[in-house]
Amino acid sequence: MRRRSSTSVSMDLSLAPVTSEETPFQSASPDGKPLEAQLPFLRFAERHRRLVNVLIQQNVQLLLEGPLTQLMRTPRLIDFDNKRAFFRSQVRSASDRYHGSLRIHVRREHIFEDSFHQLRSKTPEEMRGKLSVQFHSEEGIDAGGVTREWYQVMARETFNPNISLFVPTGGSTFQPNPNSIVQNDEARGTNHLDFFKFVGRVVGKALYDGQLIDAYFTRSFYKHMLGQPLTYQDIEGVDPEYFKNLTWLLEHDMTDVVDLNFVEEVDYFGRVEHVELKPGGRDIKVTNENKREYVDLVAEHRMTTAIRAQIQAFLKGFWEMVPRDLISMFNDHELELLISGLPEIDVDDLRANTDYHGYSPASPVIQYFWEVVREMDKEDLALLVQFVTGTSKVPLEGFKALQGIGGPQKFQIHKAYGSQQKLPAAHTCFNQLDLVEYESKEQLRDRLMLALHEGATGFGFG
Missing domain, CATH: 3.90.1750.10 (Hect, E3 ligase catalytic domains)
Known part of the structure; x- marks a missing residue:
């Protein structure tokens, strides 16, 4: 399993969130103009994202009036620091009305x-x-x-x-x-x-x-809290071993191998009960033709329905x-x-507890990587840890106590193959980061930052 970048074509079928209401930032833009009318500005903001965010940093109220309000249609273009500052300003404004x-x-x-x-x-x-x-x-x-x-x-x-x-x-x-x-x-x-x-x-x-x-x-x-749809890959964060089994199911021929029906076993205080995933599920056998539907339904049951x-x-x-x-x-x-909050990440501790596969600590791309990591601010360091491990939480004992699918599992960097335009990918089950052999520090930084900021939402198979 690896994280997909935003430039990849998604093959995920979204699961229904708890509520079907549309989130406000998916509706009309603040000035009421249709999305098509906003595209020239949004393309400009995409090309000049750093400049736009400098302007917002100087005055977050620009998100409430003027052309920058259009960014509320595409909040991914707004840096986390600016989002947080805007959020706090709006909360403070609301709290002024309550004095009890x-x-x-x-x-x-x-x-x-x-x-x-x-x-x-x-x-x-x-x-x-x-x-x-x-x-x-x-x-x-x-x-x-x-x-x-x-x-x-x-x-x-x-x-x-x-x-x-x-x-x-x-x-x-x-x-x-x-x-x-x-x-x-x-x-x-x-x-x-x-x-x-x-x-x-x-x-x-x-x-x-x-x-x-x-x-x-x-x-x-978190996605439920935001009203965002789920994908079946999100179950990795709930049960990594079960996610691994579902991955196997999707990637292999099921003929005469697995005997499953559209039923989920539920442990209710030691008593096993069977819940149909769809009407008549007890009598519907999982086949190669319908196994994707089964995976979606069983994941939805564990993350939402149950x-x-x-x-x-x-x-x-x-x-x-x-x-x-x-x-x-x-x-x-x-x-x-x-x-x-932003975790306190000790880069020296992270580096001391990193294993390498296909590379050595002296490999140029590894040297580039740690130079880039040392130059990161707190937000990007937290995103890196999230991207590779699935959460920004650092164990109390440090990165030596990082957990994986089978117990303690160090941070890992694996050599990947392919074009140097390929983005870094992560396997959160194994705390694993895949890097191709980028030719320069600048190229590695560009591809890594793109993966962290644009490719950290959603999963897929590669």
Whole structure:
């Protein structure tokens, strides 16, 4: 499996997102002109992207008035830094309308439960108030530091396996637990969906307040948050081994090899149940002719259908806090950085824990690569780690503890073959970057940066 560049022809069949509503940035442009009328300017912006982004950096309000508003049709042309600055400016403008306070008193050992019961009845307007947190039996006035700590502790508790709301996936990411119904409590009048709405509100409020939280979701879940369609390749971030099996299924002749029907096995508290992926699926055999449909449906079931109620509850809370039209300017990789912040990436540590295949540390292209990496800013370093590993999260123990499909797996650079116009490709199952033997540092930089900025959304087979 490798990541595709934006210049590749996609062979993916998009899976339906949780909601079929069109995102605002896919609709008419801000000035109401049809897309055809915008094309000359967009072509200009494509050619002069660096200059355009310098102008935006000097005044992000240009995205609200004048010709640069047309960029909201194609937010990929806007640098992440500028998107983030624009997002913060709009949130600050909205927050000026809310002057209330939001005070909570929580026990540190019961922070999730206490916060939930004190905030669940608040209106969206009240939730936008200035948060003030007091930890039980702890001295100190909240001048901002206590609130930041509350967000961090809340993030850890949200993914606590004892709460059973989210489950870890193949890497360091999480997605909703399909069996989260175990959290239903009729005596207290709560159910698991109430908790998901609450978590959505907390994540949304963190964005609204400009607070960073240690929360890393699967790529498919970020896409749900953005209202973007999924592709079956996104399941790699949920279950790398299962993705590998689906890859094998698509690439090989199934005749007399695999006996499958359009049914998915579901583990419901130790009891195996069978769910039909389409009407009459129990009686429909998977063949070479319909195996692509099977792969799409089984991937959709795992990433959407089986957890649809949990996703919808989370999104209801999330979008109460963050305007959907504002958040949709980001892609899934950028949304992770917006929520969790830019990681501290130690290039020396990354280099010390990199294996080479087909190259050696002394190979010219490898020397070019590390020179380019050292010249990257924080945003591009984070995109590089995302591109190769699937998430910007760096293990606490450093890159020596990087995980792959079968356990610990170092960062890898493999020699690729073909034209020097070929973009670098990544195999996130194996933390692997493929590089052809570029003839110069400048050529490597151009191809790598194009892959990171234009080819980091979507997957395909090469």
